[in-house]
Amino acid sequence: MKLLEDYISEKGRLVGKDIVKVDSFLNHQVDPLLMQAMGKEIKRLFADTEITKILTIEASGIAIAVMAALELNVPMVFAKKNATKNLSSDVYSTTITSFTHGRDYDVRVAKDFLGKDDKILIIDDFLANGAALQGLIEIVNQSGASVAGCAIAIEKGFQDGGKKLREKGYRIESLAIIEGFADNKVLFKK
């Protein structure tokens, strides 16, 4: 998606050799017109697919997910994060190991909001090693619903999360895939 690539190139801040910070438009300050454009692009990409609900995870996925939900006219559910294991019987839950933050956290969704007939589009802002996405897929599997696909804003193509999940047969659509960095510029997969 050219608009997102342009935002990353023009407004992203390179930190060190292989990190680009996108907190001025995506995951701290949020550009609503970009969120709307991403919602429309996600609708276009999944036009051939039946989707009954969108699942994301708090907090940075929510702005993208609610815009996609508006375009697709389906409800959006955001999984909640907890520092402690949730033992309640009325939630689906799993544990995700965050390499970014160096710790485990528990993720949960109330059973009321995922059903076996649901066809779920999972949305998140980043895909790197795939831990968060695998956690959300695990929650969908617990509910008996099916995964219609996954839409990601920015995939780090030089990490293997996307590759592993595509090999398992999941449809992953990333709006921008970063291949690497050179001369203080972000290189995108075309």
Place this chain on the structure above:
Amino acid sequence: MKLLEDYISEKGRLVGKDIVKVDSFLNHQVDPLLMQAMGKEIKRLFADTEITKILTIEASGIAIAVMAALELNVPMVFAKKNATKNLSSDVYSTTITSFTHGRDYDVRVAKDFLGKDDKILIIDDFLANGAALQGLIEIVNQSGASVAGCAIAIEKGFQDGGKKLREKGYRIESLAIIEGFADNKVLFKK
């Protein structure tokens, strides 16, 4: 706002005598059409006010805030929550005591995203004792920006947060104000 009151009356779940759960459309599962309608209503309410940026707090405020940001055509910033005190010099931060969760948490916004010329509309999903809203106001004050007003989805009119903040001179617009409960029904302030 009649649409929001109808959602609360029809889809809210009463728990005990004085709690209504709105997690089927507002703060876990999210209805995107309701979010859009709230965004439009917030624009209408603040049509006479100069607003350069919206500030909310993760996670449940984000969906409402991004829709209002789209309507007002301004950026949205969400404050981040941390369990631990943030001592970084590049953030504005304060501590909020959550009575709901029985603990303190640190809230922070990168200094890059709030400036002294900004006129901030603060948005949140709930207003009860006002602790979260006071924390966000404190962060705006640290930045030297001004508070243009506060827009809240649901105010618990039987708690004193709204009263205290209005007495301090802040403009608080709540889209639904719950006055109390009777006969298993929610009563709204008209």
